[in-house]
Amino acid sequence: MSEDDPTRIALVSTFLPRRCGLATFTDDLRTALCGVAPRWQIDICAVDRDGLAYGTEVTTVIRQDVPADYRRAARALADAGTDLVMIQHEYGIFGGHDGGYVLHLAAGLREYGVPYTVTLHTVPSRPTTGQAATLAELCRHAARVTVFTDTAGRLAVETGLVGRAALATVPHGAPDILRSFVDPDSVGPAARTALDRTADTRVLATFGLLGPGKGVEHAIAALPAVIARHPDVVYLVAGATHPEVARHTGEAYRQRLARLAADHGVSEHVHFLDAFLSASELAVLLARTHVFLTPYRSPDQICSGALTFALTAGCPVVSTDYRYARDLLAADGTGDPPGVLVPCGDVGALAAAVGDLLDDPDRWRRAGLAADSLGSRLTWPSVATRFADVIGSILRPRRPAPAEVVTVPRVRLDHLRRLTDEIGIIQFAERDVPATDSGYCVDDVARLGIVAAGLSRLPGLDDPALARWQIGCVRFLAAATSVGGMHNLMTYHGAWLDRPHLGDHVGRAVWGLGVLAATGTAEVGGHSLRALERLLDLVERLCHPRSVAYALLGLAALADPPPRVRILLGRGLARLTAPLDEGDEQPIDAAAAVPLYDRRTGGCRDGLSDTMANPNQGAESTLAYYQAMLAVFHAGLLSIPGPDVAVPRQSRPHFATAR
Numbered sequence: 001m002s003e004d005d006p007t008r009i010a011l012v013s014t015f016l017p018r019r020c021g022l023a024t025f026t027d028d029l030r031t032a033l034c035g036v037a038p039r040w041q042i043d044i045c046a047v048d049r050d051g052l053a054y055g056t057e058v059t060t061v062i063r064q065d066v067p068a069d070y071r072r073a074a075r076a077l078a079d080a081g082t083d084l085v086m087i088q089h090e091y092g093i094f095g096g097h098d099g100g101y102v103l104h105l106a107a108g109l110r111e112y113g114v115p116y117t118v119t120l121h122t123v124p125s126r127p128t129t130g131q132a133a134t135l136a137e138l139c140r141h142a143a144r145v146t147v148f149t150d151t152a153g154r155l156a157v158e159t160g161l162v163g164r165a166a167l168a169t170v171p172h173g174a175p176d177i178l179r180s181f182v183d184p185d186s187v188g189p190a191a192r193t194a195l196d197r198t199a200d201t202r203v204l205a206t207f208g209l210l211g212p213g214k215g216v217e218h219a220i221a222a223l224p225a226v227i228a229r230h231p232d233v234v235y236l237v238a239g240a241t242h243p244e245v246a247r248h249t250g251e252a253y254r255q256r257l258a259r260l261a262a263d264h265g266v267s268e269h270v271h272f273l274d275a276f277l278s279a280s281e282l283a284v285l286l287a288r289t290h291v292f293l294t295p296y297r298s299p300d301q302i303c304s305g306a307l308t309f310a311l312t313a314g315c316p317v318v319s320t321d322y323r324y325a326r327d328l329l330a331a332d333g334t335g336d337p338p339g340v341l342v343p344c345g346d347v348g349a350l351a352a353a354v355g356d357l358l359d360d361p362d363r364w365r366r367a368g369l370a371a372d373s374l375g376s377r378l379t380w381p382s383v384a385t386r387f388a389d390v391i392g393s394i395l396r397p398r399r400p401a402p403a404e405v406v407t408v409p410r411v412r413l414d415h416l417r418r419l420t421d422e423i424g425i426i427q428f429a430e431r432d433v434p435a436t437d438s439g440y441c442v443d444d445v446a447r448l449g450i451v452a453a454g455l456s457r458l459p460g461l462d463d464p465a466l467a468r469w470q471i472g473c474v475r476f477l478a479a480a481t482s483v484g485g486m487h488n489l490m491t492y493h494g495a496w497l498d499r500p501h502l503g504d505h506v507g508r509a510v511w512g513l514g515v516l517a518a519t520g521t522a523e524v525g526g527h528s529l530r531a532l533e534r535l536l537d538l539v540e541r542l543c544h545p546r547s548v549a550y551a552l553l554g555l556a557a558l559a560d561p562p563p564r565v566r567i568l569l570g571r572g573l574a575r576l577t578a579p580l581d582e583g584d585e586q587p588i589d590a591a592a593a594v595p596l597y598d599r600r601t602g603g604c605r606d607g608l609s610d611t612m613a614n615p616n617q618g619a620e621s622t623l624a625y626y627q628a629m630l631a632v633f634h635a636g637l638l639s640i641p642g643p644d645v646a647v648p649r650q651s652r653p654h655f656a657t658a659r
Contacts, residue, residue: 045077074109147168174308223351224265339371540568
């Protein structure tokens with residue numbers, strides 16, 4: 001297979017027209033991956049139990065309860081030239097005891113040399129012996145195992161299902177249409193009726209495929225207390241009955257809920273929308289929603305697409321305290337949380353939380369703003385980029401044609417790709433595996449901008465990731481900037497951990513933006529200069545020599561600095577040459593620790609102990625190596641090696657990022 005052939009990815013999951021959350025997730029993931037990686041061909045291997053008719057994107061079908069189909073599917077995927085298989089795991093979709101038939105698929109893929117990943121949609125806190133054995137065996141041979149939250153990852157490790165080194169955290173995604181205006185007149189008749197019935201009211205809403213685990217009965221039981229305080233409230237329960245529930249008990253659960261509403265005297269305040277809703281219909285309904293409810297019964301629930309959708313739409317939330325909600329609704333220490341948590345099954349606490357939120361319009365508004373901020377990072381283009389980064393770190397490089405080979409300094413970006421996503425660059429790593437719980441910092445993102453700009457000037461290194469990293473750097477640094485200083489530390493989920501302040505990170509941000517303004521493309525340069533101008537007031541307030549020096553490096557990089565920058569340069573140089581009465585300064589960027597460079601990964605080890613090199617390859621050490629190497633190269637002190645270290649122009653199939 002040549003470099004010009006498309007990379008072929010297969011998703012193993014249920015798929016539309018099957019009506020279940022996993023099928024919708026997989027359809028959304030496929031669409032988003034096609035957007036961020038247009039050179040990839042994304043096929044579907046559908047797990048089927050009803051003999052459904054599928055679209056052309058489904059190239060392979062596994063009959064759920066036919067063991068031989070799993071081996072047959074592995075052979076078909078291999079014969080089609082599949083480069084990677086992404087298995088979406090839920091116990092209920094695979095046949096056999098505890099879904100054990102999926103192991104036939106995994107064994108076949110290993111036999112034919114096709115790597116696979118596993119996305120865990122359920123992580124049981126107390127798995128049965130059979131569940132644990134099946135999932136542990138499936139994950140043991142996976143190239144990567146992705147979970148939606150760090151809590152899910154810790155649980156998977158603690159229960160012995162997954163090794164820590166194989167884990168990657170990629171959030172659940174939601175359609176970006178949820179953040180757009182959708183004309184209410186464009187929805188179907190069922191949704192139109194629901195909108196008409198809830199006009200001039202304050203709407204509490206729950207949506208999703210209906211079943212007993214949703215806990216809707218608790219929300220209905222809480223309504224009398226809520227209505228006593230807010231008589232204009234209605235509760236909209238949107239979504240068709242889950243097909244598996246309907247298969248076994250028909251509409252008994254929905255009927256029981258209707259009787260419960262009558263028993264509590266709130267029938268006029270409860271509306272059922274019995275329909276499988278499109279993303280545009282959900283956008284309209286969530287735009288009408290004042291408070292979104294997820295009153296789920298189980299505290300162990302590790303994922304909720306409905307909660308993800310609601311936050312993406314900017315809805316304030318009241319939820320029971322299950323694992324996924326706890327991760328998404330927790331306050332980050334720098335602002336208001338996007339919702340309120342109450343104990344599972346506590347009807348009184350649920351009623352009080354809803355009533356209190358509606359009582360306080362300012363608190364309700366702040367919760368909505370926090371939800372909107374969080375939701376902006378959960379749209380499918382953003383999440384698919386993270387999935388693409390995980391995939392890209394696994395795919396084997398393809399051998400290019402001889403004409404595509406150029407001679408450049410040996411640069412291997414594999415480790416930087418692993419560390420970097422659409423937000424920034426992960427601070428730390430355990431060996432060469434990013435430690436996502438360490439989050440991001442301004443210091444490292446600024447370093448990344450400098451390195452990306454320098455690498456883009458290397459002859460023959462034509463890699464689209466470099467432009468993407470430069471754009472991401474400018475956005476991150478601009479977002480960190482405030483009137484009183486800059487944030488420095490951010491969690492993996494995008495929440496700032498500190499308040500804006502002055503420090504080395506401000507100087508380093510000026511350095512990074514100055515380099516990007518001077519050497520980036522016209523688009524990057526313009527955005528960088530505007531972001532840099534917002535920092536000039538802060539530069540005047542920097543006092544420590546190292547902070548000032550970093551800032552001067554950035555300001556001096558500008559080819560034709562404006563008058564104010566010239567003044568700042570003069571003042572800064574005067575401050576650096578004045579007598580100092582300070583403590584020692586750390587020369588942390590003084591050297592390129594070349595002996596610590598890992599030729600296998602392209603990373604740099606974090607340091608030396610008395611007896612050995614630290615095996616971890618964090619962002620700071622890796623970027624410091626490249627900064628030093630690039631400085632020596634661009635100074636003309638490093639010659640370009642001969643053909644013995646020739647590398648392909650593209651070291652692996654590339655993908656473009658949608659922004």
